[in-house]
Structure formats: structure tokens, C-alpha cells
Amino acid sequence: MKLSLQSKLTLQPLTIRKDKKHYIVEEVTSGEFYEMPQVCIDAIEQINRGGSLEQIEIDLKQTYPEETIDMVDFAEQLLELQLIKEVDGVTVEVEKNRSSDSGFTWIPSIVGRFFFNRFSNKWYVVLLAINVLFFIVNPQLFPSYKDIFLFETVMPSLLTWMGVSLVLVLIHELGHILAVRSYDLPAKLGVGHRLFFVVFETDLTPAWKLAPKQRNILYFGGLCFDQLMLFIALSLQLFFDVSHGLIAGILGLIVLDIFIRTIYQCCFYMKTDLYYVFENCTGCYNVMENGRKLLSRWVPWIKSPTATETFAGEEKTVKLYSIFYVTGILLTCSLFIFYFIPQTIYAYSKILPGFLQPVNDPVFWDAVVFVGQSVLILGLLLYSWMKNRVENAV
Known part of the structure; x- marks a missing residue:
């Protein structure tokens, strides 16, 4: 659907709540949530009042002279998020299902x-x-x-x-x-x-x-x-x-x-419960992506996300998260060193002698099942790694 500065939009039912730094916008029908800054909220309010994109853009440029205002681009983002109900009276088809x-x-x-x-x-x-x-x-x-x-x-x-x-x-x-x-x-x-x-x-x-x-x-x-x-x-x-x-x-x-x-x-390189607490307390809701982007400058095996945005004032929080990210990796390594690797060594030290027992001995079959499971897990891991490498290469 073509958008222009003369376009007028009708949005899906939205609920807007003030958050720590910005606003949380809820699309009522689907139950999905989006974080938006003040300028976006002002634009949404003017859209709901029936203004054209051209008039809204002129008003916002006067209110926010430091911001880059492009209402057609903003409207295209709303369209992509399926937040627009009508464009110039024409209904927009959406694929969202009502939330249960x-x-x-x-x-x-x-x-x-x-x-x-x-x-x-x-x-x-x-x-x-x-x-x-x-x-x-x-x-x-x-x-x-x-x-x-x-x-x-x-x-x-x-x-x-x-x-x-x-x-x-x-x-x-x-x-x-x-x-x-x-x-x-x-x-x-x-x-x-x-x-x-x-x-x-x-x-x-x-x-x-x-x-x-x-x-x-x-x-x-x-x-x-x-x-x-x-x-x-x-x-x-x-x-x-x-x-x-x-x-x-x-x-x-x-x-x-x-x-x-x-x-x-405590391993913040994953989205754990404590990660969400950190994210919630700081008000930085894309801190993992921005932290990985920061760390990828020095650590080549950390893949940098392609689409991330750091709001003004979040730089210190991203740097703090990067420290937690690395600490989480060290904690995981510690678990392997003090628990998982010793458990594996101990298990095999008990299992391998079982192959010397008679076939009708339960200890023998304990060894067979355990080693078979280990081979299966290793095969699945190798398959998963190879699949990811192929997908990343495409």
C-alpha cells in the first residue's frame, strides 16, 4: 500500500502507558507491545486526531527541531508492525490473531x-x-x-x-x-x-x-x-x-x-529471569542486542545484531551489561570446570569397566545405554552446529 505525505491513517486500537524512559504501546487486538519515545507518541496522537502526514511532520519539526522527522517512514514502520487499520479510508489487511x-x-x-x-x-x-x-x-x-x-x-x-x-x-x-x-x-x-x-x-x-x-x-x-x-x-x-x-x-x-x-x-548472555529484571530496572529493553554489538568490536566470535538502536543516555547501561555478559560466560565456564566435566569423567570411569562384564549383566547394558546416549547427543550437537553454519553462510 502506497503512502504519501497527503495520506491520512486510522490506527488499530492502542493503549499507551508511560514507562521509565519512554512509552509502552499495546496493540489491544493482538496483545503485542512496543517501546516508543515521546516524539512517536505525539505523532500517534496527531494521527488519531485525523491530521495528514504532511501536517503532522510540519508540527513535529517545530516541536522537535533536533530530531529527524520523516512521517512517511514512520507510517511505513507502523504498517510493517500491522498497527494501521486504514489508509485514506482503505482497510489494511492484517494477519494478527486476537490474543487469548x-x-x-x-x-x-x-x-x-x-x-x-x-x-x-x-x-x-x-x-x-x-x-x-x-x-x-x-x-x-x-x-x-x-x-x-x-x-x-x-x-x-x-x-x-x-x-x-x-x-x-x-x-x-x-x-x-x-x-x-x-x-x-x-x-x-x-x-x-x-x-x-x-x-x-x-x-x-x-x-x-x-x-x-x-x-x-x-x-x-x-x-x-x-x-x-x-x-x-x-x-x-x-x-x-x-x-x-x-x-x-x-x-x-x-x-x-x-x-x-x-x-x-546470572548468565546474562542468555535472556534469563535476572536478565529481564536488569532490563526492566534500567529501562533499556534492547540491552542484550546493543551489548553484543559493543562486544563484537573486540570479540570476533560474538555476532553483532544487524538492527539495533541505542536511545540517548543508554550507553553506560550497555557498557555495564557488557561486563555482566562476559561475567556470565565465565560463570558458565566455571560450571563446566567444577561440575559438568568432572561429572562426565566420573560417569565414564564407572561406565567403561561395564563393557568387561558378561552380556547378561545389568552393568554391561548400563554401559551400552549410557555410551549410546552420549553418541546420540554428540551427533545431534554436531548436526545442529553444522546446520547453523550452513544457514549463516547463506
């Missing part, structure tokens, strides 16, 4: 507010402090890479760890869901995969309907439930006589799993 508002609404908001309110939110902070104190006073509680091996054979240990980890991930996501419901908003739980591992992720898009301070509650929801589970596991180990070996092993496995996932939350 039914996600977990069967959970009463009062249940969410029971777990997330002014009083309970402070208690989650207290639990974090107590958990740290537990580790300081009782260093023996600190997780070891061997905590994953509950049985003499490796595969039952790995299957138990996967089961425990799945339950803990669901509890983590339940924290997000209840935090969303505490504001009487819908919550969606998505199911995806990384290689062949199932991944659950709560869609926190409704958080944009809230003030920045309220959004942090939604981002912290999963970590709050993690700290609650960690507190329970550590307390049982400290204050109760857990004589059964399997129960004690599962408690240690819970501590190990939550500890590792908490470290991962």
Missing part, C-alpha cells in the same frame, strides 16, 4: 496474591539470606558434582536426576504463573525443546500491562519458589535425621539442581 486471555485464569487471583504480596515478597528475600547463611555456616551442604550419582549404575542416577529436575522446573514455572495471577492477568505455559530435552517457559508478555516495579515480581516469581524449595531441602538436611540413603541423596540432588540453575540465571 484464558491462560490459567481458572486459578483464582487470590491464590496468586497469597504467595505474592507485600509481606510474602519480603519473606522470599529472607529465605535467600537464610539459604546463603546455611551454606556459610555448614559448608558440607555445598553441592558436589557427585551428588547426581545416587546409584551404583549411572543410567538410573541420570533418570532420577531428570525426574527431579523436571519437577523443580515445573515448580519454578508455577512461581511465575502464580505471580502473574496475583495481578489477575492470564498466564501461558509453553512447551518446547532443546535437542530432545523438554523445556517449559511461562509467557510473561502480560507483564507489560504493569508498572516496572510490579513487573519485577513476575520475573522473580520462579526464583522465589526456587529459594523456597532450596530452604526446605537444606532444612531437612540440617534439622531432621534423614537416615534413608535415597531420601538424603534426593535432597542433595535438589540442592545441586537449584544451585546450578541459579548460577545459570
Whole structure:
């Protein structure tokens, strides 16, 4: 559809909210959100008053003499985002679907507010402090890479760890869901995969309907439930006589799993919950892309995003994020050095002698299944890397 300075637009229903630095624009029909500066909001308001693009451009150039104003270009961006309903009375075809508002609404908001309110939110902070104190006073509680091996054979240990980890991930996501419901908003739980591992992720898009301070509650929801589970596991180990070996092993496995996932939350080169908290507190909502763009000047293997924009005053925040980005990579390397690599070496030291056992011995088949799984995972990783290289080369 051709646009000109004489064009007049009719926009889709929009809701505009002031944020920390700029404005959050919600497209009501689809439930999508966009960050825009003041000049864009003024342009939208004049469009809604029925002004032509030419007249709006003249007015904005007088109001913002320092800005480069091009209303045709801005209108084309709105058209690309499918925010325009009509151009000169002609309806614009859109492909967006109305957002679903039914996600977990069967959970009463009062249940969410029971777990997330002014009083309970402070208690989650207290639990974090107590958990740290537990580790300081009782260093023996600190997780070891061997905590994953509950049985003499490796595969039952790995299957138990996967089961425990799945339950803990669901509890983590339940924290997000209840935090969303505490504001009487819908919550969606998505199911995806990384290689062949199932991944659950709560869609926190409704958080944009809230003030920045309220959004942090939604981002912290999963970590709050993690700290609650960690507190329970550590307390049982400290204050109760857990004589059964399997129960004690599962408690240690819970501590190990939550500890590792908490470290991962600090890896800001991924969009973790803590990354979104950082983004929300600073008001820089494209800080990862701009941080990667900054780091790509010195680190060649960090690919620079092609379409990024740094608003005025965000340079210091981007530099700070770049430090967190590198720190996250170092934390990941530390996990490999102190946990993942020792676990792999230890597993193979227990597995390989199994090939010397008779075929009818369960230890032999434990070794076969474990090595077969390792080969499959390695093959999938190589396939994934090769596929990415081919796609990037095209």
C-alpha cells in the first residue's frame, strides 16, 4: 500500500502507558507491545486526531527541531508492525490473531496474591539470606558434582536426576504463573525443546500491562519458589535425621539442581529471569542486542545484531551489561570446570569397566545405554552446529 505525505491513517486500537524512559504501546487486538519515545507518541496522537502526514511532520519539526522527522517512514514502520487499520479510508489487511486471555485464569487471583504480596515478597528475600547463611555456616551442604550419582549404575542416577529436575522446573514455572495471577492477568505455559530435552517457559508478555516495579515480581516469581524449595531441602538436611540413603541423596540432588540453575540465571548472555529484571530496572529493553554489538568490536566470535538502536543516555547501561555478559560466560565456564566435566569423567570411569562384564549383566547394558546416549547427543550437537553454519553462510 502506497503512502504519501497527503495520506491520512486510522490506527488499530492502542493503549499507551508511560514507562521509565519512554512509552509502552499495546496493540489491544493482538496483545503485542512496543517501546516508543515521546516524539512517536505525539505523532500517534496527531494521527488519531485525523491530521495528514504532511501536517503532522510540519508540527513535529517545530516541536522537535533536533530530531529527524520523516512521517512517511514512520507510517511505513507502523504498517510493517500491522498497527494501521486504514489508509485514506482503505482497510489494511492484517494477519494478527486476537490474543487469548484464558491462560490459567481458572486459578483464582487470590491464590496468586497469597504467595505474592507485600509481606510474602519480603519473606522470599529472607529465605535467600537464610539459604546463603546455611551454606556459610555448614559448608558440607555445598553441592558436589557427585551428588547426581545416587546409584551404583549411572543410567538410573541420570533418570532420577531428570525426574527431579523436571519437577523443580515445573515448580519454578508455577512461581511465575502464580505471580502473574496475583495481578489477575492470564498466564501461558509453553512447551518446547532443546535437542530432545523438554523445556517449559511461562509467557510473561502480560507483564507489560504493569508498572516496572510490579513487573519485577513476575520475573522473580520462579526464583522465589526456587529459594523456597532450596530452604526446605537444606532444612531437612540440617534439622531432621534423614537416615534413608535415597531420601538424603534426593535432597542433595535438589540442592545441586537449584544451585546450578541459579548460577545459570546470572548468565546474562542468555535472556534469563535476572536478565529481564536488569532490563526492566534500567529501562533499556534492547540491552542484550546493543551489548553484543559493543562486544563484537573486540570479540570476533560474538555476532553483532544487524538492527539495533541505542536511545540517548543508554550507553553506560550497555557498557555495564557488557561486563555482566562476559561475567556470565565465565560463570558458565566455571560450571563446566567444577561440575559438568568432572561429572562426565566420573560417569565414564564407572561406565567403561561395564563393557568387561558378561552380556547378561545389568552393568554391561548400563554401559551400552549410557555410551549410546552420549553418541546420540554428540551427533545431534554436531548436526545442529553444522546446520547453523550452513544457514549463516547463506
